Amino acid sequence: MNNQIVSVDLGSNSFRVLKYDCLNHKIISEHNEVVGMADGLIDTGIISKEAINRVVNAIKHSIEIINYNPKDAICVTTAAMRKASNSQEVLAYLKKETQLDFNIIDGDEEARLTLLAVKYALKREKINSDNFILLDIGGGSTEIIVNTKDEYKAKSFDFGIVTMTQKFLKTHNLHSDLENKKMEIKQFLDSLNLNLSNYSFVATAGTPTTIAAIKLGQDFFSYDRNIVNGATVNLEDLSYCLDIFKNSSKEEITRLVGRGRVEFIEVGIFIYKTIFEVLNKKESIVLDDGLREGVAINYCLKKCKD
Structure with a gap:
């Protein structure tokens, strides 16, 4: 045990x-x-x-x-x-x-632990894990982590799918809000002086995994993380999902994304799209592994040392 x-x-x-x-x-x-x-x-x-x-x-x-x-x-x-x-x-x-x-x-600790999980996941999926930019869209914050071999730079941004949806319902200016976030993220990336074309784009958390699952013909009830892990999502997939959500009933959307996510998924997609644009990327690798995996791995590694 x-x-x-x-x-x-x-x-x-x-x-x-x-x-x-x-x-x-x-x-x-x-x-x-x-x-x-x-x-x-x-x-x-x-x-x-x-x-x-x-x-x-x-x-x-x-x-x-x-x-x-x-x-x-x-x-x-x-x-x-x-x-x-x-x-x-x-x-x-x-x-x-x-x-x-x-x-x-x-x-910072959230970013470190999520990155740990993602590095293990990339190795498991046999995907090169030297240079990549990791996006983790949470409910209350969004983390962007730039990993260069054994070093990384991370920043936690003060917006997520839940908080941004709640703000949007009050102010109705989601797109100008996202433009401001875009500038904030761009500032962070510019400060690192990197050639982004040398970095792959990796995304974790509910929004990317949901889009990957829909692309692969899964819904919330048939979701299989083993198939989703390592899948790629591109901008067309985002548009495709937005189209589905616009033209589906609440019941159909619930079947696809799960209860409690219906009202946030569109904002999640717009956040994801914004990062695609900032990074000037055509596709991203999707992983289901995140913070809880990182917490477990971190504990295991510490236990080995003791």
Whole structure:
């Protein structure tokens, strides 16, 4: 049993649990649920009671499904908890109710752990992992990581699919907002003085994996990460998905993207498209591996050293 670790990632929209085999670096089992933790956060500055209850239920559900001891799990939480003024009370309540002890990590640590997972994933998929730019679109923040051999530069940007959707519903100026973000990202990339054409474009998280899955003929219920991993997505695929969403009923979209993601997926695609434009890339490699895998791998590597 001591070669197994359970990692938990409580994001702004998703709750993800992983049981991982440290010895063989393999996923044993996993569980994902949409909890909408950042719902209303833009307006109120706090995590709502409803969101907390959804998280508690998701945790209890995951313990049943994955069969783990909550006291042994390594748990991280990200942008929504970084932003919320009541995060300490929420975390204390979650610990009392579920015994999961969450650690709020900053954008730099989130980027480091996600990059660790992606490097392992690229090796597994036999894709060259020397020079690449990694995009991680979260619910409350977006990370861009430029990896050059064994070095990397990362920046966490203060927008994600949930927070940007909530802002857009109030102000209706998504595209001017995205233009501003484009300038911010361009500034960061320019400061690194790189020839971007020497870098491949890699994307992780819900939006890229959903688009890759739809392209491959999967829906939310038939989703297979093993087939999605290493798939490529191009700008035409983004337009194709936007078209589908514009012309489908809510039920059809839910079947494709899953409950709790319907209202955010279009904004997610526009964010993804914006990064394509900034990087001047035609396609990106998509991976399902992200923060929770990075948390597990990081723990395994540390355990080997001890």
